[in-house]
Amino acid sequence: MSNILEVKNLTTHYFTAEGPAEAAGDVSFSVRKGEMLGLIGESGCGKSTVASSILRLIEYPGNIVSGEVVLDGKDLVSAKEKELEKIRWKDISVIPQSAMNSLNPVYTIGDQIIESILLHEDVTKKVALERTKSLLELVGIDKDRWKSYPHEFSGGMKQRVAIAMALSCNPKLIISDESTTGLDVLTQAQVMALMKDLQKRLDLSIIMISHDLPLVTSVCDRIAIMYAGKIVEWASTDDIVNDSRHPYSQGLLNATPDLLNPDKEVSSIPGTVPNLVNLPSGCRFKERCQYAMNRCSEESPALLEVKKDHHVACFLEEGDYRE
Amino acid sequence: MSKENLIEVKNLNKTFTKKVGRHFFNRKNVPIHAVNNISIEIKKGETLGIIGESGCGKTTTARMLLRLQKETHGEILFNGTDLCKLNERETSKFLPNMQMIFQDPYDTLNPGMRVVDLLMEPINAHMKGISHNEKIEIIKESIEAIDLKPAERFMYRYPHELSGGQRQRIAIARAIILKPDFIAADEPTSMLDVSVRAGILNLLLKLKKQMGLTMLFITHDLTTASYMCDRIAVMYQGEVVEVGNTEKIIRNPSHPYTRALVSVVTDLNHFIENRDRIILDGEVDATIEKKGCIFVHRCPFREEHCFHDPPSLVTQQGDHQVACSCLDKIPSGLPKDQSLQQQNSHSI
Numbered sequence: 192m193s194n195i196l197e198v199k200n201l202t203t204h205y206f207t208a209e210g211p212a213e214a215a216g217d218v219s220f221s222v223r224k225g226e227m228l229g230l231i232g233e234s235g236c237g238k239s240t241v242a243s244s245i246l247r248l249i250e251y252p253g254n255i256v257s258g259e260v261v262l263d264g265k266d267l268v269s270a271k272e273k274e275l276e277k278i279r280w281k282d283i284s285v286i287p288q289s290a291m292n293s294l295n296p297v298y299t300i301g302d303q304i305i306e307s308i309l310l311h312e313d314v315t316k317k318v319a320l321e322r323t324k325s326l327l328e329l330v331g332i333d334k335d336r337w338k339s340y341p342h343e344f345s346g347g348m349k350q351r352v353a354i355a356m357a358l359s360c361n362p363k364l365i366i367s368d369e370s371t372t373g374l375d376v377l378t379q380a381q382v383m384a385l386m387k388d389l390q391k392r393l394d395l396s397i398i399m400i401s402h403d404l405p406l407v408t409s410v411c412d413r414i415a416i417m418y419a420g421k422i423v424e425w426a427s428t429d430d431i432v433n434d435s436r437h438p439y440s441q442g443l444l445n446a447t448p449d450l451l452n453p454d455k456e457v458s459s460i461p462g463t464v465p466n467l468v469n470l471p472s473g474c475r476f477k478e479r480c481q482y483a484m485n486r487c488s489e490e491s492p493a494l495l496e497v498k499k500d501h502h503v504a505c506f507l508e509e510g511d512y513r514e
Numbered sequence: 515m516s517k518e519n520l521i522e523v524k525n526l527n528k529t530f531t532k533k534v535g536r537h538f539f540n541r542k543n544v545p546i547h548a549v550n551n552i553s554i555e556i557k558k559g560e561t562l563g564i565i566g567e568s569g570c571g572k573t574t575t576a577r578m579l580l581r582l583q584k585e586t587h588g589e590i591l592f593n594g595t596d597l598c599k600l601n602e603r604e605t606s607k608f609l610p611n612m613q614m615i616f617q618d619p620y621d622t623l624n625p626g627m628r629v630v631d632l633l634m635e636p637i638n639a640h641m642k643g644i645s646h647n648e649k650i651e652i653i654k655e656s657i658e659a660i661d662l663k664p665a666e667r668f669m670y671r672y673p674h675e676l677s678g679g680q681r682q683r684i685a686i687a688r689a690i691i692l693k694p695d696f697i698a699a700d701e702p703t704s705m706l707d708v709s710v711r712a713g714i715l716n717l718l719l720k721l722k723k724q725m726g727l728t729m730l731f732i733t734h735d736l737t738t739a740s741y742m743c744d745r746i747a748v749m750y751q752g753e754v755v756e757v758g759n760t761e762k763i764i765r766n767p768s769h770p771y772t773r774a775l776v777s778v779v780t781d782l783n784h785f786i787e788n789r790d791r792i793i794l795d796g797e798v799d800a801t802i803e804k805k806g807c808i809f810v811h812r813c814p815f816r817e818e819h820c821f822h823d824p825p826s827l828v829t830q831q832g833d834h835q836v837a838c839s840c841l842d843k844i845p846s847g848l849p850k851d852q853s854l855q856q857q858n859s860h861s862i
Contacts, residue, residue, distance in 0.1 A: 233707040375567035376734055380778035404708065405737070405780040446712040448741035450764060450781040457741065459713030463677050 201258035212467040229407035232417035290353035301337030347378035526588030550752035563743030613689035619681035679710035758834035
C-alpha cells in the first residue's frame with residue numbers, strides 16, 4: 192500500500208524563556224492510504240505538536256527545526272504559505288479537540304460548511320449546498336437541518352457536524368485531535384462507530400490523536416506511542432496489545448485495568464515525565480525504566496524495525512539483553 | 515435499618531429549577547429532576563460504584579450524602595441517624611466521619627496554601643485541644659500514608675510545585691486525615707494521565723484495607739469500576755436502573771441501558787471487529803417530560819406500556835436489582851459477543 196503521508200525526522204522546538212523545548216524530536220512515521228493511525232501519549236508528550244507541525248500551524252514561539260513532512264510526494268515543511276493555504280482543509284482537514292466550541296455560534300452550520308467548500312473549490316453556492324446536504328446525511332443528520340444553529344444540536348451532533356465539515360473537500364488525510372474527549376461513553380461509541388464506518392466506506396486516511404489507549408486499540412489499524420517528544424513504539428494494533436516491546440508501552444498496558452479480570456493488578460509507571468527544556472542525555476524514558484542500563488544514558492535509541500511493521504526505539508531490542 | 519449497612523438512602527430526590535421563557539410575563543420555572551427517588555444501600559466495608567454518563571445525577575447524589583447540597587426530600591440514614599433531619603450544628607459533628615475526594619486536583623487545592631496548611635484546616639476545624647506539635651505529627655503521618663515520602667520534602671510545598679498525581683494524593687490525605695468511616699470519591703482519576711492513574715487507584719484500595727473504609731466510587735468508566743468496586747449502581751437520568759455485584763453485572767447485564775454501556779466499553783482485550791456493539795440512537799435529554807420508563811426513548815426493547823408505567827427496582831437474584839418491566843423479552847448475555855464468551859470460558 193502506498194503512503195499518503197510521510198513524516199521524516201521531524202523536530203519541532205518551542206523557544207521558551209528557559210531555553211528551547213523539544214516537543215517533537217526526530218519523529219518519523221507514515222500513514223497509508225485508507226489507514227487509521229493512532230497517535231498516543233500522555234499530556235505534554237508532543238502529539239498535538241506533531242499534528243500542528245504537519246499542517247505547519249505551529250504557533251509562536253514554536254518552530255520546525257528540521258525534518259520533512261511529505262504529503263503525496265510534496266514536502267510541506269519547505270512549501271510557501273500561499274501553497275499551504277490551498278493544502279489546508281483541501282488536502283488535510285482537522286476534526287478539532289473540542290468540536291463543540293469550534294463552530295461559530297452566529298452562523299448556521301450549513302453556512303459554515305458551504306463557506307469551507309467555496310473557499311477551496313470553484314463551484315456555485317447551489318452545488319455547495321447540495322453537497323452540504325449530502326454530507327449531513329452521510330454523518331447521520333437530517334439534511335434539512337443545515338439551517339440550524341450550533342446551539343440547537345447536542346454535543347454528539349456537533350461532533351458529527353465537525354466530521355461532516357472535515358469531509359467537505361474530500362481531503363486526502365484527516366487529523367482527529369482528541370475529538371471524542373469530553374463526550375459521554377455512549378455518544379463516544381456512536382461517533383467512533385461513525386468514523387470507522389466512514390473510513391471503510393470512503394477509504395479515508397485518518398490520524399487519530401488520543402490519550403486513551405483502549406479507545407484507540409478498538410478502532411485503529413496501527414498505533415504509534417509517543418513519550419516526551421519521541422515515538423517509542425510504532426506497530427500494528429495487534430502487536431501493540433499482544434507483543435509490545437518498549438518498556439513504556441508495556442507500562443501503559445499494565446496501568447490499564449481489565450474489565451473482565453478485575454484481579455489483574457494495575458501498576459503505575461514510577462516517576463514523572465522529564466522537563467522538555469532540560470532533557471536528560473540518552474533515552475528519555477531511562478529514569479522511569481526498570482531495564483535501564485549504562486548505554487541508555489550515553490546514546491539515544493533510534494526507532495528500528497524489529498520485525499515487519501513493528502518499530503521500537505529501545506536498546507533491549509538490539510541485543511539479547513532481556514534474558 | 516439492618517446492621518450491616520453503613521448508609522441507607524431512601525427515596526432521595528433533588529429537583530433543580532430552570533427558568534424558561536425570554537419575556538418577563540411568560541417566564542416559567544421548569545423542574546429538572548437531577549436525582550429522582552433513588553434508594554441505595556452501602557454496606558460496611560464495601561465499595562459501591564455509581565456508574566453513569568454526565569448529568570445523570572451521580573455527583574449530586576454524593577454531594578447530598580455529604581451534606582454539601584440539600585435534598586428536596588428523602589432520607590439518608592448514616593449508622594441509623596437520618597442526616598436530613600439534623601440542623602447545621604448537629605451535621606457538623608457528623609462530618610469528620612465522612613469525606614469527599616473531588617474530581618479535579620488542580621481546582622480543589624487552594625493555590626495560596628502550602629500542603630501543611632491545607633492539611634491543618636480539617637484538624638483545626640474538628641480536633642480541639644491538641645498541641646501544634648501533635649498536629650504536625652498527624653500531618654506527617656497522613657502524608658506518609660499516601661506514599662509521599664519523606665513527608666518533610668512535601669510539607670512546605672505549594673500546590674503548583676506538585677504534579678497532578680501528587681496533588682490528588684494530597685486531596686486524598688485531606689480526606690483521610692480525620693480517620694473517617696466513609697469516603698466518597700468523585701471520579702478521582704479522570705483528570706490524570708494513564709500512567710499515574712493506576713497509582714491513585716491502588717492507593718485508595720490500600721487505604722480502604724488499612725483503615726476499614728467504606729467507599730462510594732463515582733465513575734463513568736466501567737473498567738475502573740470493575741477494578742475498584744464490589745457492587746455497582748447504574749444511574750440514568752437521575753434514577754438507578756440496575757444494582758448488583760460488579761462482576762455479575764459486567765458479565766451479564768440485564769437492563770437495556772447497562773447492556774449498551776457494557777457493550778461499548780473499550781477494553782484492551784476486545785477489538786471492534788469481533789464484537790457486536792449496541793449503538794443506541796439519541797442522547798440524554800433532561801427536559802423530556804417523564805411519565806413512564808426514563809429510558810423508553812432510546813430503548814430497543816420498548817413496548818406500549820413502557821410509555822405509561824414507570825418500572826421500579828425489582829430484585830432478581832440475591833441482591834441484583836433491575837428497574838425494567840420487559841426483562842423477560844431481553845435475551846440474556848450480549849449479542850454475538852464472541853470475545854466475551856471466549857473470556858468466560860477462559861475463566862471457568
